[in-house]
Amino acid sequence: MRNILAIFRKELQITFATPVAYVALTVFTIVSSFFFLRILSEFQRQIMIATQMRPQMLQYMNFTDQVLQPLFYNVAVILIFVVPFVTMRLIAEERRSRTFELLLTSPVTPFQIAVGKYLSILVVVLVMVVLVVVYPVLVWAYAEHGGPEWSTVFTGLLGLFLVGAAFTAIGLFISSLTSSQIVAAAITFCTLLLLWVVGWAATDNTGVTRDLLSGMSAIEHIRSFAKGVIDSKDLVYYLSLVFLGVFLTHRALEAQRWR
Amino acid sequence: MIEVSNLVKRYHRLVAVGGISFKVDRGEVLGFLGPNGAGKTTTMRILTGALPATSGRAKVAGYDVFEQPLQAKRRVGYLAEVPPLYEDMSTSAFLRFVGRLKAIPRKQLADEVDRVLATCNLGEVRRRRIGNLSKGFRQRIGVAQALLGDPEVLILDEPTIGLDPNQIVEIRGLIRKLSENHTVILSTHILPEVAQICSRVVIIHRGLIVADDSLENLTTEEMSLEQTFFELTQQ
Numbered sequence: 001m002r003n004i005l006a007i008f009r010k011e012l013q014i015t016f017a018t019p020v021a022y023v024a025l026t027v028f029t030i031v032s033s034f035f036f037l038r039i040l041s042e043f044q045r046q047i048m049i050a051t052q053m054r055p056q057m058l059q060y061m062n063f064t065d066q067v068l069q070p071l072f073y074n075v076a077v078i079l080i081f082v083v084p085f086v087t088m089r090l091i092a093e094e095r096r097s098r099t100f101e102l103l104l105t106s107p108v109t110p111f112q113i114a115v116g117k118y119l120s121i122l123v124v125v126l127v128m129v130v131l132v133v134v135y136p137v138l139v140w141a142y143a144e145h146g147g148p149e150w151s152t153v154f155t156g157l158l159g160l161f162l163v164g165a166a167f168t169a170i171g172l173f174i175s176s177l178t179s180s181q182i183v184a185a186a187i188t189f190c191t192l193l194l195l196w197v198v199g200w201a202a203t204d205n206t207g208v209t210r211d212l213l214s215g216m217s218a219i220e221h222i223r224s225f226a227k228g229v230i231d232s233k234d235l236v237y238y239l240s241l242v243f244l245g246v247f248l249t250h251r252a253l254e255a256q257r258w259r
Numbered sequence: 260m261i262e263v264s265n266l267v268k269r270y271h272r273l274v275a276v277g278g279i280s281f282k283v284d285r286g287e288v289l290g291f292l293g294p295n296g297a298g299k300t301t302t303m304r305i306l307t308g309a310l311p312a313t314s315g316r317a318k319v320a321g322y323d324v325f326e327q328p329l330q331a332k333r334r335v336g337y338l339a340e341v342p343p344l345y346e347d348m349s350t351s352a353f354l355r356f357v358g359r360l361k362a363i364p365r366k367q368l369a370d371e372v373d374r375v376l377a378t379c380n381l382g383e384v385r386r387r388r389i390g391n392l393s394k395g396f397r398q399r400i401g402v403a404q405a406l407l408g409d410p411e412v413l414i415l416d417e418p419t420i421g422l423d424p425n426q427i428v429e430i431r432g433l434i435r436k437l438s439e440n441h442t443v444i445l446s447t448h449i450l451p452e453v454a455q456i457c458s459r460v461v462i463i464h465r466g467l468i469v470a471d472d473s474l475e476n477l478t479t480e481e482m483s484l485e486q487t488f489f490e491l492t493q494q
Contacts, residue, residue: 006359013356014347102343102404105307106360107332256311 003108007116012123015086021124024086028078028128035074036067036135043067064149064228068136072156072226073219075132076163079125080196083164084188086124087171088181090117091249095179110253114246118172125164129157152228159225162238163218167192169245176252192218260285260412260442261306266315268301268466275301277466278315283459288438290457290474291446294492298466299446300340303416306444307337320411333361336410338418342401346390350381350400353389354407361408375403378433394421402430406437413443419452431456450484460484464492 015021043066050057094100103113133153140147170191175184199217202210214220221234261283268276276298283289293299304310306317308328317324322331345353354372363371376382379399384392389400398421405413418434419427434443434456447453453460453474460477462470469491470477478484 002362003360006356009359010345010348010356013352014345017347097343097346098339098341099343099345101304101309101339102357103360104309105332105335105337105339106357107329107362108360109329 003112004116004119007103007108007113008119011090011117011120015120015124020086020089024082024124025127025131027085028082029131031078031081032071032075032132033135035078036071039067039070039074040139063139063143063147064152067139068148068152068156069226071132071135072160072222075160076219076222077196079128079160079164079167080189080192082128083125083167083171083192084185086121087168087175087188088185089175090121090172091176091253092178092181092184096181104256110256111250113253114172114176114249118169118246118249121168121172122165125161125168129161129164132157132160149228152226155225155228155230158230159222159234162225162235163222166218166238166241166245169242169249170195171245173245173248173252176249260287260320261444262316262318263302263306264316266302266305266317267313268298268305268310269313274466276305276312279463279466279468281461281468281471283442283444285442286438286440287459288434288443288445288457290453290460291444291463292448292450292453292460292488293446293463295448297463297492299463300416302463303337303414303444303446304339307335307414308332309337309339334410335412335414336405336407338401338405338413338415340416342397342404344389344397344400347388349386349388350392350396351376351385353400354403357404358407361410363408371407375406378406379403380429395423395426398422399426399430402433411441413437413441415443415445417447418445419447419449427452450488454478454484462488462491 043061043063046066047058047061050061091100094103136148136150136153171184171188174188174191175181178184178187195216195218197217197219199214199220202214202217205213215237221237224231224234263282264280265278266276266280267274267278279298279302291299291303301310305312306319306324308324308331311325319331320334322334324331345356348356351372354375355368358368358371376385379402381396381399381403384396389397392400398418402415402418405415415434419430422430431452434445437443438456445453445457457474459473460470461468470487474484477487482490
């Protein structure tokens with residue numbers, strides 16, 4: 001436990017002592033606020049149209065469904081771009097700069113290395129998710145009456161955090177396979193993107209193939225979170241990706257001992 | 260204290276270490292010599308658990324480095340050929356991190372870091388970012404890191420490389436002092452250094468041991484250590 005903590009602290013120190021975390025958080029904030037403003041002004045436009053043309057439509061329109069839900073999807077897409085950027089250095093950089101030798105010759109197990117490193121990036125993901133809270137809070141602060149449904153805000157953020165956690169585990173594993181950060185980032189990005197869009201192929205198929213393809217897709221599993229529902233099958237999906245990523249990283253590091 | 264038997268390391272068809280055996284007793288300082296590419300660093304990396312061997316055994320402080328890696332690693336301080344340093348950390352933050360990895364108790368950590376900083380004369384750079392430090396400082400941080408936790412066995416891969424003459428004298432003095440109650444393996448290209456510090460010498464050439472003897476036996480009246488080294492590694 002203490003070793004995990006030592007590695008976790010060191011990774012956090014490095015992540016926040018270098019521009020990496022700040023650049024990632026800034027990029028994330030700029031892009032997500034752009035999406036938020038776009039979605040919000042589109043919502044506003046629709047309300048205006050409805051007020052003028054069909055006032056009875058107004059009762060079906062609400063902020064949570066029409067702004068927050070699409071915002072959660074869009075933010076998850078931003079994670080596809082940002083996560084590889086923060087995970088690429090995790091192990092690849094240590095291999096390149098020969099500091100990996102220090103970890104290998106210290107009395108720590110590969111499991112402790114993998115978990116310590118994983119948790120440090122989870123902190124960055126958590127900060128990103130907390131930044132998203134700003135948007136519903138802003139609307140709530142300025143709304144004349146009502147505001148967002150806070151339970152949906154919570155499940156949506158939980159969903160985003162799980163997406164980020166799963167992506168981080170994949171990024172960590174890929175970083176453990178190479179000594180080039182660029183290669184790690186490129187492969188991670190490609191993997192995450194495919195994981196996102198694989199569901200699109202489901203529409204062309206039928207039966208088991210269709211279920212399998214849509215079941216694999218990360219986007220399918222955030223849907224219910226964005227709607228305010230915590231479904232155990234979605235939880236299982238993200239948590240198994242986390243487990244798989246950390247487990248494979250452990251195997252990749254363990255392989256150092258006999259390869 | 261250290262026992263190596265029939266150690267082999269092959270990279271595909273290239274044989275880096277071709278089956279070497281030697282022993283180092285407690286309190287001995289072993290000079291590990293050989294031309295570049297002879298397999299010195301490879302052997303040292305295997306002994307410290309950084310690299311797996313293709314075959315053979317290696318024991319440190321009674322623990323097999325393959326079977327009981329954690330116990331073995333706890334007893335070894337290792338200075339790698341390229342000192343493993345995190346450029347973005349400060350000297351003291353780095354040493355505290357290594358101290359935690361070596362499971363130095365929380366209460367003793369600050370004192371232990373201060374001790375190695377003082378031993379290696381690093382007090383003035385404790386708050387500086389490692390990436391901005393000169394070669395001499397970085398090398399000494401590497402030594403300091405190996406001394407943390409006062410391990411019984413020290414494995415030092417070219418410890419005086421990149422140091423100025425004053426620092427070299429200091430580090431040599433330090434190693435000599437440490438040799439009183441530590442077991443040391445030291446690789447170097449500076450042969451007079453060996454004569455000053457080491458009690459025994461192993462010379463390896465092309466992955467094989469060509470000499471394993473006390474310093475006195477390798478340096479005779481008519482042959483200096485340089486000549487012996489030259490002779491043994493010329494084929």
